[in-house]
Amino acid sequence: MKLTGKNKRTEETASYGVIGLGRFGSALALSLAEAGKEVIVVDSCESKVKELRQYTENAYVADELSMEVLEEIGIQNCDTVIVGIGEKIDTCILTTLHVVNLGVPRVIAKAISRDQGAVLEKIGAEVIYPERDMALRLAKRLLTGSILDNISLNNDVEIAELRLPDIYVGRSVLEMDLRRKAGLNIIALQHSGKTEIEVDPEYVFREDDILVVIGKKENIRKFEKDKDE
Incomplete structure (x- = not known):
């Protein structure tokens, strides 16, 4: 041992x-x-x-x-x-x-x-079932907001589905640098009904992409607020 x-x-x-x-x-x-x-x-x-x-x-x-x-x-x-x-x-x-x-x-x-x-x-x-649950929730819930669904892990941290802001379309995961800029980690990416859990840093975001992120609730809310301003 x-x-x-x-x-x-x-x-x-x-x-x-x-x-x-x-x-x-x-x-x-x-x-x-x-x-x-x-x-x-x-x-x-x-x-x-x-x-x-x-x-x-x-x-x-x-x-x-x-x-x-x-x-x-x-x-x-x-x-x-x-x-x-x-x-x-x-x-x-x-x-x-x-x-x-x-x-x-x-x-x-x-x-x-x-x-x-x-x-x-x-x-x-x-x-x-992290990846499957997120995909099923996306299929079942047609919401108009940017935060499609979330799982609260405690009072501070949650996993959330986010619609990709338009400003990031055409930019790569590396360029977006969500970890440094917003304190959020991408754990999955959804597009055209498929869920990818191995996110390539060189992946270029497309319209209608859905991000599955984990981070502090305040950072998720701030990301949403900054996107809308």
């Missing part, structure tokens, strides 16, 4: 744990940390963990996610833990079970199929 981290965690209490630092997990952990929340992050990839160590001291590289390892990290001290490793179904289910058994009050797990989600619910987790 290999476990490395900047600080060893024992009795100190954390509010959130994020296990799995893919695009979704990394953006979620970053947004929570920037909102002033204490966050534990865990992944098997050292480079992904290293990227988040400037935002949280509780960043750990673990090549296995046994109950013993998770307990050593201090996951049981979290109020909420998000398991964001939906693509690795067996690892996701077993890790979620460990977190539930450690007594974490709220466990949220990412799933990529209904069968996987059903198992996760059976063991006591709340289930989210």
